[in-house]
Amino acid sequence: MxxxxxxxxxxxxxxxxxxxxxxxxxxxxxxxxxxxxxxxxxxxxxxxxxxxxxxxxxxxxxxxxxxxxxxxxxxxxxxxxxxxxxxxxxxxxxxxxxDHPRPDPLVLPRPADYPPPRPGAGEALPPLTVDSSPLPAHLVGPGVFTIAYGPVRSGVFESVEYLVETPGEEIPHLRSRVYHKHRGMERRFEGMPPEDGVLMAERAEGVASVAHATAFCQAVEDIAGVSIPRQAALVRSLHGELERVANHLDSVLRHTEAAGQAVAYSRMSYHKERVMRLRADLCSHRFGRGVVLPGGVSGPPLLRPGELEGAIGELEGALRRDLELLMSTPSFLDRLRGTGVIRVEKAAAHGALGPVGRGSGQAEDVRRSRPYAAYAELPLRTHHRDEGDVLARQHVRVEEIFSALDLARHAAWALEDAGEPPDGAWASPVDPEASGESTGWAEAPQGEVLYLVRLHQGRLSRAKPRSASFHNFALFPDAFPKDILTDFAFIEASFGISIAGVAG
Amino acid sequence: MPWISRGLRGGILTSRYPAQADGYGERWAGTIRLRHAGGGEARDSTGLAVACPTQAIAVTGDGLELDRGRCVVCGRCVTLRPDLVELDHATEVGSLARGDLVVSTGEQGDEDACAPLGAPGAAPGSLPGDDLARLRASLELRTRALRRSVHVRHVDAGSDGSEEWEIAALTNPVYDVQRLGIFFTASPKHADVLLVTGAATAGMIGPLRQTYEAMPSPKVVIAAGTDAVSGGLLAGGYATDGGIGSILPVDVWIPGSPPSPFSLLHGILLAVCLLPAAPGRNRSHDTRPALVPHQPGDPSATQGSPS
The missing domain is CATH 3.30.460.80 (NADH:ubiquinone oxidoreductase Nqo5 subunit)
Incomplete structure (x- = not known):
């Protein structure tokens, strides 16, 4: 593939x-x-x-x-x-x-005597200490003040530091630091066999475990020259789509929370819990961990096909009623419309990914442009809009929730028709001594995730996840100049970024 | 207006836990359990210890030892040796002592073999029953005033992002922790409980300490998730500590990668001594204290008791 x-x-x-x-x-x-x-x-x-x-x-x-x-x-x-x-x-x-226009530290303000970690070089490193003192202000002027936001946020959020420099309401300048959460993931992959590496991949961006594991395993399978059973490809797509529904619902419910739509927030968080429970019913893990393995998957869904279809149908009905009402509630839509605009040209120049790109006219979806798992045989519908505001990204997500549920249903049907894989093997054997290099990919809920993987005699010598969160985060400050402080939560929710995926 | 009727539709969705057991807590595995196979089978189980990606399983002289604080519940050991280990469909996996997360198939019920807590040569972190009771009593004394209004401050010290989802789920209509007098707060100055996720990255150690110091006494610290308890898969990396135990005095340890909302809720209730007296709901069946010391040099193992 x-x-x-x-x-x-x-x-x-x-x-x-x-x-x-x-x-x-x-x-x-x-x-x-x-x-x-x-x-x-x-x-x-x-x-x-x-x-x-x-x-x-x-x-x-x-x-x-x-x-x-x-x-x-x-x-x-x-x-x-x-x-x-x-x-x-x-x-x-x-x-x-x-000649880089702005080479400030991004990941890691290392002490001067600390060596570069050089992921892939295999050199030993002492434990790191960093200076986490707050950022100094950039803007000065009458009435301009600075709001330091994070790294410990107000609410249950991942740690990230924003520095909002504002004369009162507008946000002319936003800076961010994400390295507080830098976990040194790339170095931890090294020396592991692929079956341990996939556990790391699941935790590189924990809310998109299935997409990361899928992209990582594709690279390993390409190196080893292994093709996975069709049934395993269907299971990967099934779990990947439910992961998309959960992530998109998370983004929707954060919009409703920011808008103070208490009942809608309650309903959406209830629906998200139902999706998480359905995922756990399929594989015993609420985030689908342990499903994707190098060479295939760990096994069939634990629900019988009829039960799975019933559960998807019920979920779809409930979501359709509530999301249709939400997307016609003027007091909600008014907060989203015209907020946090990323113009189409800007998104094109940056190569914006996932719903952020698709809300700004970038139609690409890796499931279509470079089909993986079972997407070549599933009826994929993709959606994009040109307005580039928070509302456009929300529309894209709502439409993708329903197309994802539809894909999950088709994957379940196809699994039922396909029966057991030959010899009951849901994963093809991967040569434990494989060596080589390849790149794997998947369309995570946040957008395209890439994995650069090098194996040397069956051990990882380099593994580099590139999440869509990392790629899109650079666009985040560009969404603010026309907006005011109370728009911050909407713009952040509409980007749907996981900081774990950015900081590495 | 239509939202009012929408809110009433569907009736009450909220769990009765902890007053009553919740069936969902038993639908999927929260941790791993050792089967009580005899010593003979365990002797040829070295492969099991090697296969564990986080070195949570060790073969000891007379059996197996499992450190749930290191376990990421990947299930590989269960696939490999279903005769020795099995998935444990329990959600009440948190514990007041780090050593209590270490379970063993060694000699059973021989608590005299444990040196008293703090005695020279005592197994760091492992607690005999009396000391666990003492620990619980001291925590109860500290948290008595909090009972009906517990304010929780969450800090992400390097999680993978999934723990935040599970913590946020506690406020959804199914878990609805406000019904139990538990609230999330933005300011550490209003907080009684510090709920920490992640393996303690170098960049978060400072902010984490500052948050802890800003909290008024009495304060309780919860390590939420295997990463926070032991570093999990990240232990030994250049950018993380092996969990938060070497940074803050941890009162409650909740394993899981990530811990489920019920595991988190149980841990919070454990921290403020609000669990009903009747035991055995959603409960792990294998909670005897460990008889074997931790690996030396594990910093998280030395933080068994609150300061």
């Missing part, structure tokens, strides 16, 4: 000084910048890899930073979407992007 990712013909290597120009030309030619990855090349060198998405493929451009070099010509001036990637690579690898 991912023959394009490791196919030599679709990736090319260039001299380091030509890298930025080549990526710029590719993006101007219509390809989407999907991420910049660093891979250590012994002894002491670092390979930079830009991934570029086009319909049906994910070609890449590589360049090698030779040993002893600590800087390279920045890509951000020609492709602004690379800004956060270059800051991350600077923090984690100590490689300075020269």
């Amino acid at each position: 991912s023959d394009l990712s490791s196919d030599g013909a679709t990736s090319r290597e260039l001299p380091l000084e030509d890298l930025a120009a080549a990526i710029g030309a590719a993006v101007r030619g219509g390809m989407r910048f999907a991420g910049l990855f660093a891979i250590p090349e012994p002894p002491g060198g670092t390979r930079l890899r830009a991934m570029l998405a086009e319909p049906g493929g994910l070609p890449s451009i590589d360049a090698l930073v030779p040993p002893g070099h600590h800087s390279y010509p920045a890509i951000t001036p020609s492709v602004p979407a690379a800004a956060w990637y270059e800051r991350e690579i600077r923090d984690l690898y100590g490689l300075h992007p020269s």
